[in-house]
Amino acid sequence: MITKLWLKDFRNFGEVLLDFKGKSNVFIYGENNQGKTNFLESIFFLGNGSSHRESKNENLVRFDTALSYIGLEVSKDDQKHKVYFKILKDGKRLGTFNQQLLNSTQLLKEHLNVEYISSDVIKTFQESPDYRRDVLNRFCGVLFSEYTATLQGYNRIIKQKNFQLKNIKKKESIDYWNDQLIEYSYKLITMRLKALVQMETQTKKFVAPIFPDFYESLIIGYSYHGIPLDSFTEENYKETLKRVLGDVFDKEKDLGFSIVGAHRDDFFLNIKKKELKRFFSRGINRSLSFFLRLAQIEIVSEQTGLRPTLLLDDPFAEIDAKNKAAIINVIDTESQIFYATIFKTDAQYFKKPAIIKIDTGGVECG
Amino acid sequence: MEKNPLDGLMTQLAKFPGVGQKSAQRMAFFLLSIPGKDVHAMASTMVDTRQRIRYCERCFNISFEKTCSICEDSNRDRSLLCVVSEPKDIFAIERAGQFKGNYHVLGGLISPIDGILPESLRIKELIDRLKSESPSEVIFAINPTIEGDATILYLTKILSSFDVKLSSLAYGLPVGSDMDYADELTLQKAFQGRQGL
Numbered sequence: 330m331i332t333k334l335w336l337k338d339f340r341n342f343g344e345v346l347l348d349f350k351g352k353s354n355v356f357i358y359g360e361n362n363q364g365k366t367n368f369l370e371s372i373f374f375l376g377n378g379s380s381h382r383e384s385k386n387e388n389l390v391r392f393d394t395a396l397s398y399i400g401l402e403v404s405k406d407d408q409k410h411k412v413y414f415k416i417l418k419d420g421k422r423l424g425t426f427n428q429q430l431l432n433s434t435q436l437l438k439e440h441l442n443v444e445y446i447s448s449d450v451i452k453t454f455q456e457s458p459d460y461r462r463d464v465l466n467r468f469c470g471v472l473f474s475e476y477t478a479t480l481q482g483y484n485r486i487i488k489q490k491n492f493q494l495k496n497i498k499k500k501e502s503i504d505y506w507n508d509q510l511i512e513y514s515y516k517l518i519t520m521r522l523k524a525l526v527q528m529e530t531q532t533k534k535f536v537a538p539i540f541p542d543f544y545e546s547l548i549i550g551y552s553y554h555g556i557p558l559d560s561f562t563e564e565n566y567k568e569t570l571k572r573v574l575g576d577v578f579d580k581e582k583d584l585g586f587s588i589v590g591a592h593r594d595d596f597f598l599n600i601k602k603k604e605l606k607r608f609f610s611r612g613i614n615r616s617l618s619f620f621l622r623l624a625q626i627e628i629v630s631e632q633t634g635l636r637p638t639l640l641l642d643d644p645f646a647e648i649d650a651k652n653k654a655a656i657i658n659v660i661d662t663e664s665q666i667f668y669a670t671i672f673k674t675d676a677q678y679f680k681k682p683a684i685i686k687i688d689t690g691g692v693e694c695g
Numbered sequence: 696m697e698k699n700p701l702d703g704l705m706t707q708l709a710k711f712p713g714v715g716q717k718s719a720q721r722m723a724f725f726l727l728s729i730p731g732k733d734v735h736a737m738a739s740t741m742v743d744t745r746q747r748i749r750y751c752e753r754c755f756n757i758s759f760e761k762t763c764s765i766c767e768d769s770n771r772d773r774s775l776l777c778v779v780s781e782p783k784d785i786f787a788i789e790r791a792g793q794f795k796g797n798y799h800v801l802g803g804l805i806s807p808i809d810g811i812l813p814e815s816l817r818i819k820e821l822i823d824r825l826k827s828e829s830p831s832e833v834i835f836a837i838n839p840t841i842e843g844d845a846t847i848l849y850l851t852k853i854l855s856s857f858d859v860k861l862s863s864l865a866y867g868l869p870v871g872s873d874m875d876y877a878d879e880l881t882l883q884k885a886f887q888g889r890q891g892l
């Protein structure tokens with residue numbers, strides 16, 4: 330649990346020193362554009378060694394200063410640890426953990442599991458398949474040790490195949506890329522399906538107390554782009570993909586890029602056989618997308634044994650008061666929550682939170 | 696003001712793989728510290744080697760002669776033909792000392808990104824050798840990268856019409872690792888445990 334936070338010249342903040350007095354839940358309120366997201370960002374940075382939204386560290390340093398300091402105190406199993414980062418205007422950053430210089434984020438990740446969820450979570454099922462594949466690839470990358478290397482190999486095959494398609498003389502020249510594409514695609518999808526099963530199970534657990542009638546019929550499924558497949562077995566998948574790759578050869582040649590395989594697939598969430606995005610309200614979409622994200626965090630935290638610190642950046646707009654209360658109630662009480670909102674009254678959903686107000690005057694704890 | 700008199704030398708030395716500005720400077724000062732005739736010997740060996748080196752007409756290994764010493768060695772087993780990507784792979788395999796057959800250097804691996812298509816490799820020459828030398832086994836000692844696997848898949852298909860056993864090394868190496876760095880024991884095991892294709 331994070332017990333203290335110190336910011337100096339981070340983003341729009343001057344110097345801020347906060348003691349959460351052992352309170353697990355921290356409620357942050359303030360108007361838009363006063364720095365709520367910046368505040369959460371500082372905590373994310375301390376837990377992960379980088380920002381969740383800004384790739385240029387120099388933009389994190391307050392405009393008229395040369396460097397910024399941030400730090401926190403975290404207590405775990407009755408031990409207190411201190412993390413500090415110094416961020417310089419040239420983009421360099423220097424971190425310490427209990428005064429030991431950090432060479433990688435390994436040590437941080439062993440003590441902190443900081444995750445950020447904003448209102449953007451609704452994009453999961455609103456955006457194009459690329460977006461969802463990124464979500465799934467990231468999650469599988471954390472879950473399975475061999476996933477990232479397999480994905481890199483797969484992407485390399487696709488890149489080589491696309492170059493070959495642009496210079497093709499004989500149809501056979503594509504075979505030795507397709508043969509590999511089939512192997513790697515199969516490996517990736519095997520892991521993706523395992524991940525989706527876990528996601529479905531965990532999402533259902535979260536959904537049950539709030540939308541009991543969704544529980545039975547909630548399905549997270551995988552869609553094979555352009556491949557008619559009734560069941561996923563090694564033989565079935567590989568044979569079908571091989572046949573389809575043969576069928577689409579002329580089309581791929583005309584287009585100059587590869588159009589079937591794991592890089593084109595997608596996943597979906599259905600309730601009562603109806604697609605979430607098309608048949609349900611934005612409030613429901615938001616709730617379920619949130620739970621899907623939370624499910625991923627939960628699964629990883631069970632694997633690492635490290636409870637998450639959740640940075641919630643107003644993720645519950647469009648959700649009515651009753652459901653909002655219920656959702657916050659569902660979020661594991663063993664997790665620490667930093668909840669930022671423009672609605673001061675949302676504080677009522679938390680049991681004895683530390684309350685922080687952010688406005689033009691700065692950050693106030695009270 | 697005179698510019699640094701070592702600039703020219705350092706620029707040249709920094710062209711070596713793994714040599715940065717600091718190492719280049721150290722090497723430059725080293726060259727100043729040793730007798731002039733030693734520097735001359737080094738430089739002339741470089742130029743001489745570069746000028747005299749050619750590809751073996753049979754296997755495309757590097758050689759000073761028309762055919763390389765491995766091809767010339769009558770004690771080597773002509774029924775085993777090991778296909779590699781580059782001459783440096785032969786050196787790695789020879790260091791391990793397990794393999795006693797002959798080699799064939801493809802001159803790269805299939806990689807359309809780099810403009811290397813099957814036609815750019817010495818595959819026609821390999822087929823000619825299969826016809827004229829009729830080895831009993833062709834062993835692919837090719838790094839298990841995406842491009843290496845593509846090359847093996849391609850060759851397997853092309854060579855399947857010949858009456859020859861095809862096998863590839865059983866690498867206990869992580870994907871993408873370079874044969875050049877494989878230790879000798881690993882390479883010995885890889886040859887012993889080679890798998891038929």
Ligand SMILES: [Zn+2]
Binds near residue numbers: 756763764
């Ligand atoms: Zn030779």
